Amino acid sequence: MTTGVHSLREFKMPDVGEGLTEAEILTWYVKPGDAVTDGQVVCEVETAKAAVELPIPFTGVVEALHFPAGATVDVGTPIIAVAVAGAAPAAAAPVVPAPATAAEAESEPERREVLVGYGPRTGSAQRRTRRSNGTAAPTAPAPAAPAAPAPEPVAAASVAPAAPVVEGERPLAKPPVRKLAKDLGIDLRAVVPTGPNGVITREDVHAAADTAAGKAVEPVADPPVQAAPAVQPTGPAVAAPVRPVPDASGDVRVPVKGVRKATAQAMVASAFTAPHVTEFVQVDVTRTMKLVRRLKESGELGAGVRVSPLLLVAKALLTAVKRYPEVNASWDEAAQEIVVWGAVNLGIAAATPRGLIVPNIKDAGSRTLSQLAVALGELVDTARQGKTSPADMAGGTITITNVGVFGVDTGTPILNPGEAAILAFGAVRELPWVHKGKVVPRQVTTLALSFDHRLVDGELGSRVLADVAAVLEHPKRLITWG
Known part of the structure; x- marks a missing residue:
């Protein structure tokens, strides 16, 4: 068991660079005392335009979560504090002893905080720029660091039903798939993954929903060739959201977010x-x-x-x-x-x-x-x-x-x-x-x-x-x- 110098690092709500000023914290995946590693997803947030997962850009032990799930936070506001090992303490930051499992020999390099769902970008970040004619010039996406060490590659056909997830582990799935599972009320830990390296796909979530006798209706933007008097539920529809509970008088209040x-x-x-x-x-x-x-x-x-x-x-x-x-x-x-x-x-x-x-x-x-x-x-x-x-x-x-x-x-x-x-x-x-x-x-x-x-x-x-x-x-x- 070793001890060392630690400093508090705070991870701020990142800015996607598209004029958004705030985001709602949907879910925390960590709690105080948990060890986190560079690139690990710590929470899911929703902006006015996208629901994404946030990876943390350094390694250490979670000291505090500054906001609960459901809170709306301004961009640039610290949302989580992490005790990082091996770095000199900041002037205003107290020295906090860290558990042995979180001790690190070297300090973590500074990483750019970005609002992405698959890990922090490496190198210089590239953005879309607006041309003079109003179009957006796409740039090549920067490589993303995985949220956890990747398993050895296996053939798609060899992916077997997932074993029970060990407490603390998170199933591998992209943010839209997590959102779909949340809307359908499906626990990703119970879903059998068929994607590469054990990643859960949309089809896996739908299969789990069918098994539970509940099939989601996805939005379809194509109009019917000829509209019938009664429209079938193939149009854009809300996919089984979590409904607010009525109060004693039967009224329902829905937060505008x-x-x-x-x-x-x-x-x-x-x-x-x-x-x-x-x-x-x-x-x-x-x-x-x-x-x-x-x-x-x-x-x-x-x-x-x-x-x-x-x-x-x-x-x-x-x-x-x-x-x-x-x-x-x-x-x-x-x-x-x-x-x-x-x-x-x-x-x-x-x-x-x-x-x-x-x-x-x-x-x-x-x-x-x-x-x-x-x-x-x-x-x-x-x-x-x-x-x-x-x-x-x-x-x-x-x-x-x-x-x-x-x-x-x-x-x-x-x-x-x-x-x-x-x-x-x-x-x-x-x-x-x-x-x-x-x-x-x-x-x-x-x-x-x-x-x-x-x-x-x-x-x-x-x-x-x-x-x-x-x-x-x-x-x-x-x-x-x-």
Whole structure:
């Protein structure tokens, strides 16, 4: 048994560099007296945009947890104190004797605190930068240190059912998988891992949920080909959240945190800053729906490429923006200028178990229909898995919200802050329609366009909406106009 000089190191709530100022501590994985190692995940936190795990950047013994689970903490505030061995004590830090298991011979090098789910980054950190056209330039991800020493590589087929987890050990799983398990009420310690090196996958969690006779419903952003009177639960749905307990009078109080808090603040700011105008139009989309079916059956956009009516609505809006680029703009209050963006970063509003988010497809206007389909599919899959990053939600210039997936005909959408327009795509229904002089059943939808009347007047807004409707009624115009 040895003793040595120790000093207190405090780990602060890190900053992701995307303008976020606070995070809620969801779960602590350690307690005072526990030994921790460099790269070990000590807690899970939720910001307004993501739920992630925090690895600690030094080795020692937990001295104190400054905040309980459920607390919302400002970025830069210390959240945990660790007694680190082998370092000279700081001027204001008391010398604390550490248990023998935590003694270290050498001091830990300073590491950059980052908000990631797989360990601290090594070397210089790289960030996404915003180009002058509003797009984000992705940089190569930095290597991440594992949360614990990695086991020897084994073939995927040789992964056997996990043995009972020893007290204090944590099952290996990525943050979105942990979030899914939490939403479904599944204990990861009881899940049999099938991923490489014993990592638990989403499929493992779903299998455990099925075994427990409870299957999760994941958010799906694709609208139905034809909305039925009763919408099946395939749309964006909340995946079995933990419900607050009613009080004696039966009332329920739900804390406003995370994505819901950020959304509320953004919508209030938008509604009371930009003067909204909303226009509506009903459209015969029979030809568009036929084109969707043809593209699905032919596979001409590529093997495995997802085709939906939302794809053609997106392409129709991009075609209208190309003809009227002034709608792809922002109001710069400080400079008293209208900024017309050179690139169209197309946002798709998506309801997820964590709340409403609006990731966007960078430079969507330059993409072919096939490229747009791939990007839209990736956006949906990323949102389903809870992996949408703050950078994916930054820099949007115009948005589509697909209310039709819920069987809703239309609405008056509120602008995404900083954008000039948002298009609502309603349910597609079979309705009596005058076609070539006769009343016949046709596939009809309702579009609604909300726009900021400071920079989009009635004429411009009407022309954009009319163009979107014209393209969806006669999709051949995608070729002649696009």
